Amino acid sequence: MSAVIPSNMQQQASASLPVPALGRFGPIAVSVAAVALISMGLIAWSHIGWHELQQRAHVFDTLLSETQFQARQGQWLAEQRVLGQSDISEQMIEVPVSKAQSNARQLRNVAPSSLDPAIQHLQDKIDLTRQALIKRLQSPASLDAGGLQQVLAAVDDAAKVTAQGWATELEAETEAQHRLDKINMGLVGGMTLLLLFLMARAHKQREQAADALKAREAQLSAFAEVLPDLAFHMDAQGRYLDIYGSNLPLLGRPREVLLGQSLHDLFPPEMAARFMGVLQQALQTRMTQSMAFTIPINRERRHLDSRCAPIGDSNEVVWMIWDITSRRQIEHRLRRKTRMYDFLSHVNQAIVRSEAQTTLLDKVCEVAVDHGQFRKAWVALFDETSDDLHLYCVAQAGDDAPRQASLSFDLLSLETEDAVLDMALRHGRTFRTKNLGECAMRPAWTDEAIAAGIPGCVIVPLHRDKLLVGHLILLGKRVDDQYADELSLFEDLSSDLSFALHNLHREAERDEAEERIRLHAAALESTQDGMMVLGRNRLMVSINPAFTALTGYDEDEVVGRSPEFLLPDRPEETLADMRGEMISTGYWQGEVWFRRKTGELFMTKLSVSAVKSAQGRPTHFVGVFTDITQLKQTEERLARMAHFDPLTELP
Known part of the structure; x- marks a missing residue:
């Protein structure tokens, strides 16, 4: 692009000057x-x-x-x-x-x-x-x-x-x-x-045209001298006739040394042949030619782009070059960032689709290898049953190295600041390095990774309920440990996975609680003891099937009513006695006569307890009763037999 600026500006200068087609007049x-x-x-x-x-x-x-x-x-x-x-x-x-x-x-x-x-x-x-x-x-x-x-x-x-x-x-x-x-x-x-x-x-x-031509020549000369990169005026043999531009350090040597020399004098034969091919192609086709190449300058590899354009009908060219090393680095980082975003996207999909922690961790390791382009990935969790700092592998994907046996390991017994890898694992810090060999006092699996040609490492801490529970460990051939944006993406990955583990743990606890509730409900439904639940207003809110079997009342007949209808004698005094003891002890138990729907009386053993909220205040009352009428009748017969003659019925 920039190589054709001088010839273009000459064309613009000639195009801006009015040239009479029929002579002066x-x-x-x-x-x-x-x-x-x-x-x-x-x-x-x-x-x-x-x-x-x-x-x-x-x-x-x-x-x-x-x-x-x-x-x-x-x-x-x-x-x-x-x-x-x-x-x-x-x-x-x-x-x-x-x-x-x-x-x-x-x-x-x-x-x-x-x-x-x-x-x-x-x-x-x-x-x-x-x-x-x-x-x-x-x-x-x-x-x-x-x-x-x-x-x-x-x-x-x-x-x-x-x-x-x-x-x-x-x-x-x-x-x-x-x-x-x-x-x-x-x-x-x-x-x-x-x-x-x-x-x-x-x-x-006509007068202005003459002045503009002089000004244009001066402008082109000044422009050539302040070019941000370099432009070379060369002949058909590849000799440097003149050099323009301000980026002289890009030459790698003084300007005066290059003038008069040819491409064959400065570059290896293969590179010089490539340059001469582009130059001859530009002269033969009379069209601008492009070329990108990489050369060492001041002991550093630089990526350069260039344009070679013929000068009019002559056998000379203008060849302009500019440094695109920074652009290449940005493109490389952009590709890495795109890869990371793809990796995070698939991780989020795995989070959405996984219903269990084991499934999620296995899928995350697979995604890290398939879309994150890491060679090895595994999840190591702390052993919650032990006070030792031991990490055991629960999921893995990728290469065989490091070996399965090395993926579970212990941290150092003593905390050491120089052991940066151990400190990151111990304190739950996001860690990355392009060379594990630079880490002191490292675990055994690091040596296996270095030997397998994957010295780059990223450690993503995993938290649950704000507590460190383990790490996602990623190994790769090349890891950029200087790019701050990539570090923030790994921190986002840590937050997403920790949030997912928290939710899955909560869901597992909720499932367990629901299962316990279901078992309790089944037990209450199958028990032979009658049960009734009262609200704080002493009105019934629920009963079990045994209540209906013992009293003859269905649930829709008792819900919303006070239990006074079950008590045949002085129900208000009986309930007052219960309430007084409930207030003092939170529990009442005794024998009470109940009346069935048919009007029949039966003796029950009744237990009443309060259900309290997290603040310790009673929200409901649960009463459980058993029909002990036959038991009472048997006790009376035995007592009578003990004190009266069965034949004469005399004491």
């Missing part, structure tokens, strides 16, 4: 000829307009006068015939009247449409004149000469009206023609002034 001569032709055309147009207007006026006046004359001619001939001149026939009288009608019709072809009503009126009067002449010839007594004269007078009046209308239209068209003449004169004058202006501007432009 060519544009002026063309302008004068154009003005003369336009002026002559306008004058001819005006002349044609006046000529057509005069022709129409002459034809209209002639036709109108001829119409009146022919009408009078017909009247004179008719009168002569009436007076006895026998050589005048009716056909002779018909001829002038017909001519008058024909002339009236021709007036429409000449006059504007605004005169159509007046001309039509004239035609109507001529038709009346013709009818009057016929009547005069056929019956002179019914129409005398005076009556015929009145008809002809009407024709004259109609002709007069038509003539006045024509005069008005003619005056308007004449005025329009005068305005057109003035416009033509204005146009000719304006073009003359424009021509004079263009001539003055052309003279000024």
